Amino acid sequence: MKPERKLLLASIHDVGPGSERQVDQLATLIEKQLGSARFAMLVVPEHHGAHRLTPGSAFATRLRDWADSGVEMFVHGWYHRDQSQHEGLASFKAKHMTAGEGEFLGLSRDEAARRMRDGRALIEDITGRAAAGFIAPAWLYGEGAHAALADCGFAMAEDHMRVWQPGSNRQLARGPVITWASRSTMRTASSLAFAALARVALHPLDVVRLAVHPGDTTKSSILASIEATLASFAGRRRAGRYAELLG
Known part of the structure; x- marks a missing residue:
């Protein structure tokens, strides 16, 4: 089912106690363009094995308040860091598509399912x-992760090019996600160029997705590009919720 109107779906990745200051900055930037709570958060329970999200903590209270205000909460792995050994295509993806952050690229079906279920249980307990x-x-999934998605019953999943319903594999949205890279000058320049192109080329899509990361706050050029991109799409479409894709 297509959404009734063209949508803009914005999200903040890598949300956790260790990124609270950056998440606040990004949330303020998004809300300036889209309005209050018109975005999703991707929550990492124990980012890089540190900054564990703990029920009853001050950050857990903030997470619940965000959820109560209407922010959608996605499970975003458990550690985020990739600790698997890879071969073939997976090795290429691990080396060139991320800097050791593709946690679910090399996990077995059982281990992927365990982390998915544990992450969901924790986040749902905190947010209610x-x-x-x-x-x-x-946005990297290995065979084990894809199989585990069908086992765990999540309403939806997302990668670089699509949003889909696990199990049925029903397509919910298609098109490249707009995101930025801060870890090198060359990658930053490339992401700025793509965002500028996207502000022109992606308007025909029914659903446009935009994702920001805590590291984006380290470069003023990226923050300016995020603001310009949000403004460009918000002027022509409604800031929506991922749940609308389910009809």
């Missing part, structure tokens, strides 16, 4: 609401 879905760190 069902998780919106699962999105793998760096």
